[in-house]
Amino acid sequence: MAINLKKGQGINLTKAAPRLRIVRVGIGWDITRVIGQCDLDVSAFVLKTVGGNPVCLSDAHFVFFNNLQSPEGFLAHTGDNRTGAGEGDDETLKVDLEAAPQDAVEVSFIVTMHEALARRQHFGMVHNAYLKVYNDETGEVLAEYDLDQEFAGQTAVQIGSLFRADNEWQFQAVGAGYQRDLVDFVQGYGLDA
Incomplete structure (x- = not known):
């Protein structure tokens, strides 16, 4: 049975599913007719800690619509959905826990609105x-996190983090909204934009 997470809550995936090998993170959304086309993009950064700060392992460990897989196959994006049309998950990432780089401590999942400022769009729409x-492997939903209207006016959300602590994998619903675009996150995690 899936756990419904609230902002800041988490789940120990290792304990919830002891034989868990591949985690799938699915993002879904609907748009209002008022705004017409709206393109949400899910991206993920494989992070290590440097001087107490989260830093992306390398450019190749920033996985998004133009880089669909990390070098060792730890993290993979299944493709860009530009409309949010259809049932079920609109964009999906897969994490192969057995392929985790030794110094990887976290995967940060970010959802941004493509060209939000130019289109005058935000997550309230x-x-x-x-x-x-x-x-x-089983299709079982382990955890869910529903975003609500608290992100009105925001153009990006750090939606969650998968992290390793004491050799156990955990997921936390972060729910931090920002008025930023993807380039800001790239630079914030120590990569060249």
């Missing part, structure tokens, strides 16, 4: 947005 964490 998106409805039914959610994140689901699955056991990819």
Whole structure:
């Protein structure tokens, strides 16, 4: 049975599914007719800690619509959905826990609105947005996080983090909204934009 997470809450995935090998993170959303086309993009950064700060392992460990897989196959993006049309998850990432780089401590999941400032769009115009964490091998939903209207006026959300602590994998619903675009996160995690 899936756990419904609230902002700041987490789940110990290792304990919830002891044989868990591949985590699938699905993001879904609907848009209002008022705004027309709206393109949400999910991206993920494989992070290590340097001087107490999260830093991306390398440019190749920033996985998004133009870089669909990290070098060792730890993290993979299944493709860009530009409309949010259709049922089920609109964009999906898969994490192969057995392929984790030794110094990887976290995967940060970010959702941004493509060209939000130019289009005058924000997350308050998106409805039914959610994140689901699955056991990819069984299809079981382990955790869900429903985004609500608290992100009105925001153009990006750090939606969650998968992290390793004491050799156990955990997921936390972060829910931090920003008025930023993807370049800001790239630079914030120590990569060249």
